Amino acid sequence: DSGVTQTPKHLITATGQRVTLRCSPRSGDLSVYWYQQSLDQGLQFLIQYYNGEERAKGNILERFSAQQFPDLHSELNLSSLELGDSALYFCASSVAKGSSYNEQFFGPGTRLTVL
Amino acid sequence: GQSLEQPSEVTAVEGAIVQINCTYQTSGFYGLSWYQQHDGGAPTFLSYNALDGLEETGRFSSFLSRSDSYGYLLLQELQMKDSASYFCAVRDRPGNTGKLIFGQGTTLQVKP
DSSP: OOSOEEEOSEEEEOTTOOEEEEEEOOTTOOEEEEEEEETTTEEEEEEEEETTEEEEEOSOOTTEEEEEOTTSOEEEEEOSOOGGGOEEEEEEEEOOSGGGGGSOEEOOOEEEEEO | OOEEEOOSEEEEETTOOEEEEEEEEOSSOOOEEEEEEOTTSOOEEEEEESSSEEEEETTEEEEEETTTTEEEEEEOSOOGGGOEEEEEEEEOSSTTSOOEEEOOOEEEEEEO
């Protein structure tokens, strides 16, 4: 158990819908990351938040947005869903300091299926 | 940008030693990490090399050569539970973020 929690575990929805994925980082970690894992694209970085502020961005679609709240939990919002958005979405957290960025603790993931 | 190359599949027998290679191209280098992921599970951090040489953690070791832009993960005394996917990853610029770029992963199958 990494100490990172994600809900829900599974999500099935239809094209065009909007969903929200939730993540709670390990106690004390200020940085939260979101990754998308699909069969054809592998593990792709989406976005990082540090203590409530956006720190880094990957190739995140404009239909996707995220935020980190004062209690450090984070939410990833996916809208106008398409079939290709079906994937595993992982949240990770780490201590935000030097080499500790390389040791990220991943949550169990949310499996999103868009029908 | 950053890119990483690693073999897609490796097969070995229980008790053997296996090496998973990773070559990378980066515009800035902030260390090479390795993660393990069992089928359907979360990636788990294994090791990190910032400097050249070998880092050992139990049955697993990781090596880095910055001049060759190359690293490898060495797994010794293979066990069935080591069957998993292994990813190498580098951190993208700038150095003060945790944006990890992952290789496509190597699926290790350990046979009895």
